[in-house]
Each structure stands twice: as structure tokens, then as C-alpha cells.
Amino acid sequence: MNEPAALYLLLAFSLFLITLPILNVWRRKGDIFEPVFVVSLSFFMYFWLRSVYALIWGTPLLGEPPFHRDAIEAWNITWLYLILAFMLFLSGYYCRIGVRLASIFALLPAKWSSVRAKVVIPGMLIIGLGSFMFLVHMFGGFSYFLSNKVETFMTRGTGPFFLLSVVGVVFSAECVYIFYLVSPRRVFLITFAVLLILMVGVGCAIGIKGGGIIFPLFSMLVTYHYLKKRLMIRHLVLFVALIIMVFPIFIAQRGTTDISLMVPLARQGYAEPLIMLDIFVGRFMGFDPLVYAIRDTPAVMDYQYGRTMLDMFVAWIPQKLWPNKPVYAFGRVFPQIYFGQDENCSTVGPTILGEAYINFHVAGIIFVSLISGILFRAMYVGLIERNHGPSGVFVYATILPHLAALWEYHFAAIPSVVIIFVGSLLASMALSAPNVRNRRSARSKHDRYTFVSTNGANQS
Numbered sequence: 001m002n003e004p005a006a007l008y009l010l011l012a013f014s015l016f017l018i019t020l021p022i023l024n025v026w027r028r029k030g031d032i033f034e035p036v037f038v039v040s041l042s043f044f045m046y047f048w049l050r051s052v053y054a055l056i057w058g059t060p061l062l063g064e065p066p067f068h069r070d071a072i073e074a075w076n077i078t079w080l081y082l083i084l085a086f087m088l089f090l091s092g093y094y095c096r097i098g099v100r101l102a103s104i105f106a107l108l109p110a111k112w113s114s115v116r117a118k119v120v121i122p123g124m125l126i127i128g129l130g131s132f133m134f135l136v137h138m139f140g141g142f143s144y145f146l147s148n149k150v151e152t153f154m155t156r157g158t159g160p161f162f163l164l165s166v167v168g169v170v171f172s173a174e175c176v177y178i179f180y181l182v183s184p185r186r187v188f189l190i191t192f193a194v195l196l197i198l199m200v201g202v203g204c205a206i207g208i209k210g211g212g213i214i215f216p217l218f219s220m221l222v223t224y225h226y227l228k229k230r231l232m233i234r235h236l237v238l239f240v241a242l243i244i245m246v247f248p249i250f251i252a253q254r255g256t257t258d259i260s261l262m263v264p265l266a267r268q269g270y271a272e273p274l275i276m277l278d279i280f281v282g283r284f285m286g287f288d289p290l291v292y293a294i295r296d297t298p299a300v301m302d303y304q305y306g307r308t309m310l311d312m313f314v315a316w317i318p319q320k321l322w323p324n325k326p327v328y329a330f331g332r333v334f335p336q337i338y339f340g341q342d343e344n345c346s347t348v349g350p351t352i353l354g355e356a357y358i359n360f361h362v363a364g365i366i367f368v369s370l371i372s373g374i375l376f377r378a379m380y381v382g383l384i385e386r387n388h389g390p391s392g393v394f395v396y397a398t399i400l401p402h403l404a405a406l407w408e409y410h411f412a413a414i415p416s417v418v419i420i421f422v423g424s425l426l427a428s429m430a431l432s433a434p435n436v437r438n439r440r441s442a443r444s445k446h447d448r449y450t451f452v453s454t455n456g457a458n459q460s
Contacts, residue, residue, distance in 0.1 A: 003072040010079040011051065017086060018044050031384075032233055033222050035376040036093050038404045046286030046351075046407040047082055051075070053281050054288070061288040061339065061348070074295040078287070081294060081362065085353055085369040092373025101374065102382035108391035108425075109432030117179065120430045121172045125195070128168020131161045132202055146205060163416055165202060170216045171427055173199045174398065177220055178390050181227045214243060215401035222397035226388065244280060286351050286407050292338045293354030301337055304359045311412035330355065331410055355410045376403055391428035398424040 018040055024030070025037045032038075050059075058064030063071065092098070139145045139152055152158065173195035180188035203212025221239055225231045297303065308330040317325060334350045356364030383396035402417045409417070
């Protein structure tokens with residue numbers, strides 16, 4: 001069988017495989033925010049849709065059609081590994097190990113205290129805004145900070161402050177949103193509106209449209225789903241459509257250093273929707289670097305046997321505490337070695353599957369895929385099925401967007417995700433009502449959605 005025919009068969013089989021868990025959830029009207037559903041959708045976007053798009057229109061990294069026989073052969077090999085990875089992810093997810101792992105940990109607090117919220121939420125907001133103002137001061141003021149995003153991102157030692165800026169503001173907004181959903185008071189609504197504006201403002205100023213704006217909005221959608229009203233697939237489609245509609249604004253905001261040019265650039269995006277669609281699809285660049293990682297290893301780089309994972313263990317330590325901290329920065333090394341010193345590829349990471357392959361060949365892909373499935377199932381069971389209350393929903397809704405983006409991550413990004421996960425756990429525990437036990441057997445639907453008021457009485 002020739003290479004193009006084999007590729008078409010692999011794409012057809014992979015599409016069938018990817019849609020199986022999606023159709024299963026849709027058929028039984030299951031939970032659309034279960035990890036297997038969300039991660040399958042992201043796998044479809046990052047790899048299948050991107051691959052088909054490249055076949056038809058081409059991409060800057062893969063070239064333009066018609067493709068040479070060697071390129072198609074590399075695509076076939078990549079898809080064999082992708083099919084293996086997805087099957088192992090499903091195997092890990094549906095096995096019982098994740099369920100048993102979740103049962104080991106204690107249940108989270110069932111209720112939140114509005115008394116503690118008056119201290120915890122302003123504290124998180126102060127941390128976030130304080131970190132943001134420190135960054136602005138470090139770079140000499142708002143004007144320079146807003147117009148030199150590349151320099152601000154690339155400066156060593158600023159990573160923890162970027163993370164704290166986003167996390168502090170986002171956590172405070174999401175917590176107030178939960179209070180409003182469970183106890184719809186005007187004061188909660190007004191506070192949430194103010195914090196939402198701050199969240200969008202900080203996210204735009206920093207230039208992190210994903211983690212600073214889109215991810216938090218998605219988290220709030222998930223929170224609404226579990227604490228207020230069950231959502232269906234059509235609601236998720238509507239959310240994605242709204243993101244696509246405002247995408248030109250994000251592109252204009254991040255694509256220029258001249259603030260006065262943002263409005264003309266945004267108008268140009270709306271006037272040329274095909275260009276914006278190309279940029280949007282280009283955002284899901286998982287297949288392109290994975291082809292290079294599999295095809296060119298070990299020809300251009302020997303197997304690293306864990307060396308690129310060094311940053312995963314030391315990246316969380318602030319530069320101020322460890323001035324001589326060893327940094328491998330494989331995310332910057334990868335495009336230079338595999339794409340030839342092209343500045344346009346400076347933001348293209350190897351993907352977690354690509355980096356796993358560069359380190360341990362196919363064994364790396366097997367390990368990452370299987371462990372991801374097990375851990376994601378454990379999170380869902382532990383935070384939603386066993387802790388379907390404010391604490392579990394808050395932690396799960398906060399971490400779910402990062403689980404969906406698993407396929408584009410590399411190992412150096414994992415510490416940030418872990419910090420966000422642990423931070424949300426600590427925040428939920430700090431907000432927990434004192435002397436309230438989370439007893440699974442005693443929790444009714446009403447109990448799950450209550451808080452402890454200032455006088456200790458339960459309020460719906």
C-alpha cells in the first residue's frame with residue numbers, strides 16, 4: 001500500500017477512535033466536562049484537525065501540498081504513535097486504578113465560610129495585584145510593560161510573578177463567582193463584576209490570553225455546570241463560537257507593540273475572517289512539532305534520557321532564592337535544533353508526547369499517555385464524584401482547562417500546573433467553614449450547595 005493511502009486510513013481510524021468517548025458521553029447524556037470528553041476534543045483539535053488542515057492548505061513548518069513521499073511517511077509513523085498514545089490514555093482512564101487512587105485521599109470541606117472569605121479572597125487579590133504591580137515597576141511603568149511583551153516574557157526570574165499575578169486575581173474572581181451561584185446576592189454580583197473586569201484587564205496587560213482570560217472563563221462555565229445548571233454540548237459549542245468571535249481582539253492586543261494600532265488590527269481581523277480562522281487553527285499546533293520530534297530523533301539530537309525534564313524539578317524555585325539555578329530551557333532549544341534558528345518558531349514547543357519521545361523513545365509516549373489517563377480519572381472521581389461541593393468544584397474547574405491543554409505542554413510547564421492545582425486546594429481549605437465535617441453519607445443535594453453564614457446558619 002502506498003504512503004498517501006495508508007495516511008488516509010490512519011486518519012479515518014483515528015477519527016473513529018477519537019470520537020468514541022465523545023459519542024459515548026453524548027449518547028448517554030453524560031457529563032460533558034468529564035476529562036475523557038474534554039481531552040478527546042483537545043486531541044482532535046491539536047492533532048487530527050491540524051493534520052487534515054496541513055494536508056489541504058499546508059503549514060509554515062510542514063510545507064505546502066503536494067507533499068513529498070518522505071514527508072507522508074513521517075506523517076504515517078507519527079499517526080501510528082498518536083493512535084497508540086490515545087488508546088493508552090483511554091486504557092489508563094477507564095481502568096480502576098484512578099478510582100482506587102482517588103479513594104486514598106480525604107474528602108474536601110463540604111461548605112465554605114463567608115467569614116473567612118472576607119479575609120481569604122482580598123488576600124488572594126492583593127497577592128495577584130501586588131505581583132502585577134511589581135512586574136510593571138520592574139520594567140519601568142505601564143507603557144514599557146505593555147509594549148514590550150517579548151522582553152517581559154523572556155526575562156529570567158519573572159515567571160513566579162507572572163503566575164502569581166494571574167492566579168491571585170483569577171482565584172479571587174472564581175471564588176466570588178461560586179458564592180454568587182450558591183447564594184445569589186447583589187453584593188456577590190457586584191464584587192464579581194469588578195473582579196471580572198480586573199481579571200480581563202490583568203490578563204490582557206500581561207498578554208496571557210489563555211491562562212489569564214480564556215481558561216478562567218472556561219472554569220466559570222464548568223463551575224456553573226456543576227453548581228447551578230447542567231450544560232449540554234450545544235452550550236460548549238456556543239462558548240467556543242464566542243471565543244472565536246473575540247479572537248481577533250486577542251490577536252490585535254498581542255500582535256502589536258503600538259497600542260494605537262490595536263483597533264485597526266482588530267478591524268482587519270473581522271474584515272478577513274479566513275485569515276483569523278487560519279490563525280485560530282494555527283493556535284492548535286501539536287502535530288507539526290511532533291512530526292519533527294519523531295522523524296529527526298536521534299538524527300539531529302540524541303535521546304536525552306530525562307535530561308530535558310530537569311526544568312520540571314527546579315523551575316518552581318524562584319531565581320532570587322537560587323541565582324545559579326540550572327536551566328535547560330528545552331522549549332527554546334527545541335525550535336533552534338529542529339527548525340534551524342527560526343525566530344518565528346520560538347514559541348513552538350515539542351509537545352509533551354514529542355518531548356517524551358525525545359527522552360525515552362516510544363517508552364516515553366507509553367508512560368505519559370497511560371499515567372495521564374490514570375491521573376485524570378483520579379481527579380474527576382476525587383473532586384467531582386466524591387466531592388461535589390464548592391471545594392471540589394472549584395479545584396476541578398480551575399485545573400480542567402490545563403488538563404485539556406495537556407497535549408501542547410512540555411515537561412517544564414508541569415510545575416506551573418501543579419502550583420495552580422495545589423494553590424486551588426489550599427484556597428478551598430482556607431475558605432472552608434470551621435467545625436464542618438464532609439461526611440459523604442450525610443450529604444444531600446441541598447447540603448452540597450450551602451455555605452456557612454456569618455452567624456453559623458446555613459444559607460442556600
